[in-house]
Amino acid sequence: MSQRNNDIETTYTHTYSSRFIIDRDPEFGRMKEMGLENYDRLFFVMDENVERIYRDKILANTVSINQEFHILSVKPEEHSKSIDFYPVLVSFLEEKNAGRYDAVIAVGGGIIIDLVSFTVSTYMRGLPLFIIATTLIGQTDATTAGKTCLNSRNAKNLLGTFYYPIVVYNSIEILRTCPKRITRQGLSEAFKYSLLTDGKALQDIIDFCTHEFDSDVMERIVRKTIESRIAVRKVDPLASNLGHTFGHALEKYSGYTVLHGDAILTGTVMAMTYAVEKGLMKEEEKERIFAMMKEAGLNIYIPEDFQPERLVEYMRKDKKSSSKKLHLVMIQGIGKPYRGLTPFLEADYDDVEDFLKRYTASYPYKKSDYAEYLNKESLD
Numbered sequence: 001m002s003q004r005n006n007d008i009e010t011t012y013t014h015t016y017s018s019r020f021i022i023d024r025d026p027e028f029g030r031m032k033e034m035g036l037e038n039y040d041r042l043f044f045v046m047d048e049n050v051e052r053i054y055r056d057k058i059l060a061n062t063v064s065i066n067q068e069f070h071i072l073s074v075k076p077e078e079h080s081k082s083i084d085f086y087p088v089l090v091s092f093l094e095e096k097n098a099g100r101y102d103a104v105i106a107v108g109g110g111i112i113i114d115l116v117s118f119t120v121s122t123y124m125r126g127l128p129l130f131i132i133a134t135t136l137i138g139q140t141d142a143t144t145a146g147k148t149c150l151n152s153r154n155a156k157n158l159l160g161t162f163y164y165p166i167v168v169y170n171s172i173e174i175l176r177t178c179p180k181r182i183t184r185q186g187l188s189e190a191f192k193y194s195l196l197t198d199g200k201a202l203q204d205i206i207d208f209c210t211h212e213f214d215s216d217v218m219e220r221i222v223r224k225t226i227e228s229r230i231a232v233r234k235v236d237p238l239a240s241n242l243g244h245t246f247g248h249a250l251e252k253y254s255g256y257t258v259l260h261g262d263a264i265l266t267g268t269v270m271a272m273t274y275a276v277e278k279g280l281m282k283e284e285e286k287e288r289i290f291a292m293m294k295e296a297g298l299n300i301y302i303p304e305d306f307q308p309e310r311l312v313e314y315m316r317k318d319k320k321s322s323s324k325k326l327h328l329v330m331i332q333g334i335g336k337p338y339r340g341l342t343p344f345l346e347a348d349y350d351d352v353e354d355f356l357k358r359y360t361a362s363y364p365y366k367k368s369d370y371a372e373y374l375n376k377e378s379l380d
């Protein structure tokens, strides 16, 4: 405690830690190591589709003899992580007097993880939270920065808190049943994290994308991406946002028909091209990274009728930007994030709009059936 002008000031510090279990066992044997036997009761919130496939196996590895448990099944749709659905989960916990000696376990991808993490962080100011993450985004992104999110009635991910799970259980084998289009979103994020750190996962991502599901390769991608994510977060919570200012705007531009990973890869190509124009990155380095994205079959396309002015309007609402300047996360090469006084490059809206007009006119990768194209399990 310190004093200045008779005012009282204090610094609050909270220490949280999370443990990530990465399990290769198809029977989910290491789920038993989550420590759930230490809690009075277990409250599961399960993605309906995941529950249909894995319910019995999950319960067999988590619930101890005579331990009381309850399950809430949730549809994996954006409405479920919204302010309108929040009371449903609160009631599920409240009606059974859930408390600090009980554990809440989210089972699913980013949607269920966001809904449960946000709600649990606010219910009694926090209950013990555990996550069984069943998508690549869930395992490597939605669980690794403590960012919880809910959609407001008008905006995606507007509401949020910081809250940390005690254990995240990541099964590699569970990812086999995940739709390829959903896994592609995680691979796009993994690609981005690798660009921002050491590039070590890039070849694994290409290998995974161009062959049948390989557990060894996937395990390496999960492990490296979690490590990269944690390293990037330590620099600045927003330093992970390579390609996001362009990418988020593209998601909004498309009315969210374009999924996040697909959008941020396109956004990364835009950010790299802008970096080349500004002399921050060599053209050959951009081409080298672009060739890897292409080889992996990740999204590099923009809509045929793309309107740069509309994209810039959405970019104005980016949470890193001010009303006067855009703040862009940039790289100068693989493993070389741009660092000025902050991790962001300040850019004028007009300058970015002019750049996007030139970019759109000369960029050859365009699709007339953009949303339909990105709906495909594999891109050609």
Ligand SMILES: NC(=O)c1ccc[n+]([C@@H]2O[C@H](COP(=O)([O-])OP(=O)(O)OC[C@H]3O[C@@H](n4cnc5c(N)ncnc54)[C@H](O)[C@@H]3O)[C@@H](O)[C@H]2O)c1
Residues within 6 Å of the ligand: 047, 048, 049, 050, 076, 081, 108, 109, 110, 111, 112, 114, 134, 135, 136, 137, 138, 141, 142, 143, 145, 147, 148, 149, 157, 174, 175, 176, 177, 178, 179, 182, 185, 260
């Ligand atoms: N909080 C964060 O930091 C953060 C980070 C990234 C993304 N997100 C959020 O995550 C959400 C997207 O999450 P997502 O991509 O993980 O997918 P998701 O939760 O939207 O699930 C996608 C689909 O995959 C199915 N599914 C999930 N796991 C499966 C499995 N193992 N087998 C079969 N089917 C399975 C689901 O039932 C659903 O139909 C978005 O709402 C996004 O905003 C949050």
